[in-house]
Amino acid sequence: MAKISLGKGINMGLRAAMENDPKVLIMGEDIGKLGGVFRVTEGLQKDFGEDRVIDTPLAESGIIGTAVGLALRGYRPVCEIQFDGFVFPAYDQIINQVAKMHYRSMGKLKMPIVIRIPFGGGIGAVEHHSESPETLFAHVAGLKVVACGDPVDAYWMIQQAIASDDPVVFFEPKRRYHEKAELDESAGATYPLYKAKVVREGTDATLFCYGPMVKTCLQAAEAALEDGRNLEVVDLRTIAPLDLATIFESVKKTRRAVVVHEAPLSLGTGSELAARVTEECFYHLEAPVLRVAGFDTPYPPSRMEEEYLPDLDRVLEGVDRVMEY
Amino acid sequence: MAKISLGKGINMGLRAAMENDPKVLIMGEDIGKLGGVFRVTEGLQKDFGEDRVIDTPLAESGIIGTAVGLALRGYRPVCEIQFDGFVFPAYDQIINQVAKMHYRSMGKLKMPIVIRIPFGGGIGAVEHHSESPETLFAHVAGLKVVACGDPVDAYWMIQQAIASDDPVVFFEPKRRYHEKAELDESAGATYPLYKAKVVREGTDATLFCYGPMVKTCLQAAEAALEDGRNLEVVDLRTIAPLDLATIFESVKKTRRAVVVHEAPLSLGTGSELAARVTEECFYHLEAPVLRVAGFDTPYPPSRMEEEYLPDLDRVLEGVDRVMEY
Amino acid sequence: MSESVPGIAPEVFAPVKAPVSPTQASEEVEFVQLLTPEGERVEHPDYSFDLDDEAVKGFYRDMTLVRRIDTEATALQRQGELGIWASLLGQEAAQIGSGRALNKKDMVFPTYREHGVAWCQGVDPLNLLGLFRGVDQGAWDPRDNNFHLYTIVIGAQTLHATGYAMGQQRDGAVGGDPDNDTDGEATIAYFGDGASSQGDVNEAFIYASVFNAPVVFFCQNNQWAISEPIDRQTRIPLYQRAAGFGFPGVRVDGNDVLATYAVTQQALKRAREGSGPTLVEAYTYRMGAHTTSDDPTKYRLSEDLEYWKLKDPIERVKAYLTRSAGVDSDFFDAIEAEADGIAARLREGCLSMPDPTLTDFFDHAYVEQTPQLAEQKAQYAAYAASFEGEN
Amino acid sequence: MSESVPGIAPEVFAPVKAPVSPTQASEEVEFVQLLTPEGERVEHPDYSFDLDDEAVKGFYRDMTLVRRIDTEATALQRQGELGIWASLLGQEAAQIGSGRALNKKDMVFPTYREHGVAWCQGVDPLNLLGLFRGVDQGAWDPRDNNFHLYTIVIGAQTLHATGYAMGQQRDGAVGGDPDNDTDGEATIAYFGDGASSQGDVNEAFIYASVFNAPVVFFCQNNQWAISEPIDRQTRIPLYQRAAGFGFPGVRVDGNDVLATYAVTQQALKRAREGSGPTLVEAYTYRMGAHTTSDDPTKYRLSEDLEYWKLKDPIERVKAYLTRSAGVDSDFFDAIEAEADGIAARLREGCLSMPDPTLTDFFDHAYVEQTPQLAEQKAQYAAYAASFEGEN
Numbered sequence A, B: 001m002a003k004i005s006l007g008k009g010i011n012m013g014l015r016a017a018m019e020n021d022p023k024v025l026i027m028g029e030d031i032g033k034l035g036g037v038f039r040v041t042e043g044l045q046k047d048f049g050e051d052r053v054i055d056t057p058l059a060e061s062g063i064i065g066t067a068v069g070l071a072l073r074g075y076r077p078v079c080e081i082q083f084d085g086f087v088f089p090a091y092d093q094i095i096n097q098v099a100k101m102h103y104r105s106m107g108k109l110k111m112p113i114v115i116r117i118p119f120g121g122g123i124g125a126v127e128h129h130s131e132s133p134e135t136l137f138a139h140v141a142g143l144k145v146v147a148c149g150d151p152v153d154a155y156w157m158i159q160q161a162i163a164s165d166d167p168v169v170f171f172e173p174k175r176r177y178h179e180k181a182e183l184d185e186s187a188g189a190t191y192p193l194y195k196a197k198v199v200r201e202g203t204d205a206t207l208f209c210y211g212p213m214v215k216t217c218l219q220a221a222e223a224a225l226e227d228g229r230n231l232e233v234v235d236l237r238t239i240a241p242l243d244l245a246t247i248f249e250s251v252k253k254t255r256r257a258v259v260v261h262e263a264p265l266s267l268g269t270g271s272e273l274a275a276r277v278t279e280e281c282f283y284h285l286e287a288p289v290l291r292v293a294g295f296d297t298p299y300p301p302s303r304m305e306e307e308y309l310p311d312l313d314r315v316l317e318g319v320d321r322v323m324e325y
Numbered sequence C, D: 001m002s003e004s005v006p007g008i009a010p011e012v013f014a015p016v017k018a019p020v021s022p023t024q025a026s027e028e029v030e031f032v033q034l035l036t037p038e039g040e041r042v043e044h045p046d047y048s049f050d051l052d053d054e055a056v057k058g059f060y061r062d063m064t065l066v067r068r069i070d071t072e073a074t075a076l077q078r079q080g081e082l083g084i085w086a087s088l089l090g091q092e093a094a095q096i097g098s099g100r101a102l103n104k105k106d107m108v109f110p111t112y113r114e115h116g117v118a119w120c121q122g123v124d125p126l127n128l129l130g131l132f133r134g135v136d137q138g139a140w141d142p143r144d145n146n147f148h149l150y151t152i153v154i155g156a157q158t159l160h161a162t163g164y165a166m167g168q169q170r171d172g173a174v175g176g177d178p179d180n181d182t183d184g185e186a187t188i189a190y191f192g193d194g195a196s197s198q199g200d201v202n203e204a205f206i207y208a209s210v211f212n213a214p215v216v217f218f219c220q221n222n223q224w225a226i227s228e229p230i231d232r233q234t235r236i237p238l239y240q241r242a243a244g245f246g247f248p249g250v251r252v253d254g255n256d257v258l259a260t261y262a263v264t265q266q267a268l269k270r271a272r273e274g275s276g277p278t279l280v281e282a283y284t285y286r287m288g289a290h291t292t293s294d295d296p297t298k299y300r301l302s303e304d305l306e307y308w309k310l311k312d313p314i315e316r317v318k319a320y321l322t323r324s325a326g327v328d329s330d331f332f333d334a335i336e337a338e339a340d341g342i343a344a345r346l347r348e349g350c351l352s353m354p355d356p357t358l359t360d361f362f363d364h365a366y367v368e369q370t371p372q373l374a375e376q377k378a379q380y381a382a383y384a385a386s387f388e389g390e391n
């Protein structure tokens, strides 16, 4: 069993998918010789050639728009968007074409497209490089939206996303690309793609999180032990659809919930989760579902990002509030 | 006092704004001789000339991108997007440029741009012509998002939006363009833009709505009287920011709330409103905030839109659920 | 197609000028014409029409039938049976000429107006009505006829076409195999003059050029994008746009079915052989309203229409067939009768289209239904059922 | 600028070929050059350099100082003082030549690499560091120096520039007033070769052309978009793109400050006079990495770099000044000393930049703060205060 980084997990997952299915293509800016700005596609063009690992012109609408055509021709394109802030030129193609094709064709046409987006902050980057735009996809019917939080999930989830016949927006927590974990490739993908995972069992309250915040929440849960609090941590993994069964089960057990994400508070994942949980678990809740999230401003210059991003302290402060409500 | 339609209200509001401030420009597709596909800009090019009422090339990113430049030059562009589904080619310019300019310049640059979007369904149109994309703007820090629900608001709100130094996404309920009401132009804009309005006082539950659903909810409230229910109806008017003060006040009074919108349920305006209300009014609520919304599918072909859209019956069914919870 | 500078469009067309309406300001530009408005055959140095009069008769039939289909659909809209209709009136030659140049394996990406191309591809005209009636968003299976769904978002389909063509390349389907008498495959993207301003269309030009994709960009310049005249989109002839992207552009008389056929055929051949994209600008005129919702009297003068009536794409073929090919009235009468039959069938089919059921549509959003949506469907079905028997 | 066909770019450049790196496949294309890599003045039929040697000395000083600023910033990044830096190394002539052609009232829309143009506009170099250090997103007021904030989203600023130019038109600021000796105003948009593929840039071409906006599109073709060579963006020379949109395009030796000045000046003049847009392609080379985060050894060969070193934009001016203008070492020494001073000031200023406070930034999201955000600010301030004195 090898210890691999999250970035390497994606890389190996892409490789496996390409080996298993000659229809899998990857496309994006700088993904060839350079191996992508995060080196996630390193070595793939060398091994699979320029026709399957396509360095595209610098035009994101073109990436997704041609991917639609390739998908209609029977290919399974995996599109890399270089940074979260640069997906918007492609937004029309994603919202109006990719998301709607299956519906408007009444099921005749499939869009097995994966849109990989390194997302979130914490890497000291300049503007547009630290966004968390998941709501802008999760609200859109026809898309599925997932985020991986650790290297093992990264490896399996990317393969499952590629195998999915629905279009998947695949968020990768860029500041966790170098986090490492043991991967047992022979294990097979036993955990379903569209299912949340209890990554830490607890009794007093549940922290819901995904992507980069999984590590933060696990750390917060450890720290909370000092205050005598035993927190459950649920890695949502799938943002659209939310895995409500797992979510409700946890809340019914702990009766208190805090949702944690980097994305701005208003209309973030936490708002839908809070609304659903309240509807379903109204009489189980000891306190309203609270949210620890990015503020409702644009992402700040990086010298302030540590303050902007939910960290262990802010998560614990949220826990305090939900416990003392 | 004249009776005017909602469309005419916008038209007169635009005219008034252009008369009051020579820096106000309007731009968009077919807004000149044709007066826009909904005739909302009728007569304006004739009176203000082609330099102030600009028929643009058929390119929405270009409309908003050049509006940014015009705003930087001191103009106040009002951009018409022909239909809700066609705003997405301009999404990058809206999200990354319009929304962020004030923040990234640390307050030095203003973007007094209004983006007018006829939104919602119910007019029997083909695909992409009946969308309710308000979440996709309301989640974005830096934008303000409002919707008018009646002709009088239309007239005043468009002028207030143009006068606002923040960028405003201005949603117009296209299926209400022909609704009429008395307008007293001499009254002045007494009601603030970013404030919700109790359009019907009630005691048993509150219906929160905006745009096209205001009329529907008022009708539902009338009908509910038959069941002995006295519903309050709040026209949100501002979706971002939500006017929480008015919202909380109403919920604390009625203790039950239903949010109604055409936009898909998940991550719709209702989810944020529900999350906020639950956080603030937890001990006041007799039932969770319920939502009556569009379904989480793309908008259907128009022969099914009556079933897809929340109507009087679906609103009343939501009221039943919230009362009987 | 002869090229003076590699990758730059030829400027060597016959000296036939594209017509300019009395009220239009733009300059006259040459275009490829093989049949004059009066129905006379003319020759062109670079393009020739290599089919016989039987084929011309076929084109006549095609154009007449699609015009009748179009007229019937407009009537159905007037009577409230369709919500809206986008008429192809005046663009029959552009669509039939290009549509008939397609091979069986070529793929088409249309806008919402390509009823004539749909006809060429064998799409049942009745299927075209669903979108406009509001019962579906295109009921045909694009794979059955190599004719994609109508795309309404202006220009988006040009990228789809380019991607599809890149798929043809990757499948090894480009470049003929002379031993097996195969031609290779190509893709054709239809779009309008207005669409040429969209970023997507220009990105499609770039992708197609950079990847040398086998795609023909077929622009029907019908002079209008709703109310906006062509000078809102460009200040030079549109076909010249291609040169700046490194592939040839050519303007053809879009009301001349022979020329449109010849020019499109050559462009498709180039694509199938692996020589990359071509932009064809079919210079034509939108004789009707933009759609049945539009009122063109607000923005254009009737004298333009009168002027363009003289260039009618069907009349000139009829004149040619009558005068030069000895075709007699039996032929024309038979086609009229055929058109009557098709129109009647269309009307009947439209009126008897079953109304769709929203419950079914819950299953179309995803291949793998989500639990939430399954629940919404169930709740909605129960809710809808509660009204049953009510009236 | 002479034009053979109205609206079509002239093809009448002097027969000087743009250099092609040993490993590049693209064909040689002519460009405008007035000073050879060896420092010899040459003439061009359409463009002439009308300033004296004092001006050339000024250009030399500008280029040397901005190169030093750039080197210092790179060093600051290496030492962890900046998060990232985008070097202009190799592009000094393109930026100074074009920047010095600007009039006081002209407006600039830069990318993230236009440090040389910022210098020409009088932006304090220290202010350029904030974005890269992560303390702000551009601290200068664009109105003070007619130099907009750096734009990172590729191509977006070309539309802003076009809109701004449309504003200049509407203000009546276009078209000189000879009586008052005014020149009119123009706008210049900088962008890269990679950016040319974005829909936005092509839409900007369309808007500028259709509205005849006084904007110069200044493309620094430095041959690379991060790791992607120019052939990923176009298969013909980029300047030819303009012709398809109906305005002139010209390729200039971007390592020749005199030619860049002359060509940009003429393009700006055209714009100011009301003759509309021009595309200037400054053919140059990105001598450094894309940014300090990049590793170009992964995708390009060192021999390319060696080849381009011989075309250095500063060396050739030095050679000219020394050999042909009789400038002696005192001049060069003085500039070195000046550069030392600027670099020292930059370093010191960078190290002493105050760290920003998040609390302040809550107020920047809106002109009129929202109640929610005011509350978030207050809560955050209280929360932050609770940690004070903790360590």
Ligand SMILES: Cc1ncc(C[n+]2csc(CCOP(=O)(O)OP(=O)(O)O)c2C)c(N)n1
Residues within 6 Å of the ligand: B029, B058, B060, B082, B086, B089, C111, C113, C152, C153, C154, C191, C192, C193, C194, C195, C196, C222, C224, C225, C226, C286, C290
């Ligand atoms: C992105 C987008 N913007 C606006 C519209 C609304 N719209 C529909 S058709 C049309 C004009 C299209 O003109 P053109 O491309 O010339 O095609 P034509 O209708 O003339 O065939 C417009 C503006 C749209 N469908 N998509």
Ligand SMILES: Cc1ncc(C[n+]2csc(CCOP(=O)(O)OP(=O)(O)O)c2C)c(N)n1
Residues within 6 Å of the ligand: A029, A058, A060, A082, A086, A089, D111, D113, D152, D153, D154, D191, D192, D193, D194, D195, D196, D222, D224, D225, D226, D286, D290
């Ligand atoms: C819309 C968008 N997509 C991707 C990026 C990431 N990116 C930053 S610079 C760059 C390459 C730009 O190349 P070019 O336009 O040639 O400018 P240069 O950096 O060479 O000056 C890329 C892909 C971006 N900033 N914006």
Ligand SMILES: [Mg+2]
Residues within 6 Å of the ligand: C192, C193, C194, C220, C221, C222, C223, C224, C225, C226
């Ligand atoms: Mg048209």
Ligand SMILES: [Mg+2]
Residues within 6 Å of the ligand: D192, D193, D194, D220, D221, D222, D223, D224, D225, D226, D286
């Ligand atoms: Mg470059």
